[in-house]
Amino acid sequence: MKSRSGMGALLLAGLLAGVEARAEEEKDGHGWDITVEANTDFPLSVGGRLGVESPWRLRLSTSLGYLPAAYVRAVNDIAVELGAYGRNQADLIENALKNSLVWRTHVGWRPFPGAGLYVEGGYGLVALGGETNAEDVLAVLTGIEPPFGESVLNREYRVRSVLHMLDVELGWRWGLGAGWTARTALGAAFTLDSNSRVEPQFEPGLPVLVNAFSRLAEGQLDRTFEKYVHLPVLSLSIGYAF
Template sequence: MTARAGAGAVLLAGLLAGAEAKAAEMKQGHGWDITVEANTDFPLSVGGRLGVESPWRLRLSTSLGYLPGAYLQAVNEGAIALDAYDRDRADLIKEALKSSLVWRTHVGWRPFPGAGLYVEGGYGLVALGGETNPETVLVALTGINPPAGEEVLNREYRVRSVLHMLDVEVGWRWGLGAGWTARTALGGAFTLDSNSRVEPQFEPSNPLLVTAFSRFAEGYLDDTFEQYVHLPVLSFSIGYAF
């Protein structure tokens, strides 16, 4: 009887330990996890983020925001201080990207069940920003000669660019209790391709020369973005997990 009682106690202890381990596993997030966040990715965007984590700790996230002028100003001042590019290039980047829409989509993995560490990578799109500038400003910023023989006065151009970026980040997420979460990450965004448009906001008297000027300016913009716009990114979010 004593042997049987001992065996039963061992079996019961094993079952209890297994149940406790399962409960701990569930607490560590091994179910489906959906999180909605208010998010900033400095110096890229301010907006919102939706994240999903599977029972296997595979992650998918997407965020949508806008690029504040203050963020661009901070990037440009830092780049000028480090002699990465000059003031004219900084002003051109600001005019082409100010108030752009920023969309980022990542896939990733949280490698350790009991820790908030994660790694992600994916695609970023910066689009729909830009300003209308007088031709004299555009000429000063690019160094390209204006179209000769154009008779229209007060010539202005709309300058817009679309950047396609590679994103990577390493971060940590904390549970704050009652479903609330906080997250921070350090990563990078690297411009792979740029598509710029310089569009005259007037009816040219010499369309061929104006078109040639616009195409040269677009090429200058694309070269600038692809060469210089590669950014460290610091992210911070407050969210709620369902």
């Protein structure tokens, strides 16, 4: 009987030690953490985000969303009001970027075990947006003379751009209980490189002139993005941690 009582005591002590170790592990932030979030990175995207944190509090996140036209318009209105750039540049940026796909991937670190503060940085891609513009509108927005002598009427061009961006972010994550989380962050996104395409949506009678106009318009688009599209970013998320 004493032997069985001793074994029971040992088992109980082992269980208590395991529970204590698990509690200490959670307190210190050890263990893998996977979080799925619905998020917005204003004024860049609305979408979803997947985050992973290692036992050493190293972080990796990736998000996928789209760039609403309303976000671009809001930033442009503020920039024009402040005199950062003109209405033509604002309209050019909106026409080329609205409804784009936005992909962001970051690496980072949560420096303090008992706090939700974290820092991250990484790469952002904005692509597959834009719209079709009439030639006269595109000429006004870019300041480039349209091809003279082209016989096709109602000439339109598809305008699309791909932006490669550098992202930085400082944020805080809260545990809301039962696995639910909230997160907010303030950061910035800087355009490092732009690749634009201006494609005629008609069969040109003077292809050399039309192509020259398209290439000049692409160059003007790229210069506009690389000069002006550097944005503060406010992130808000609600998620669930596994």
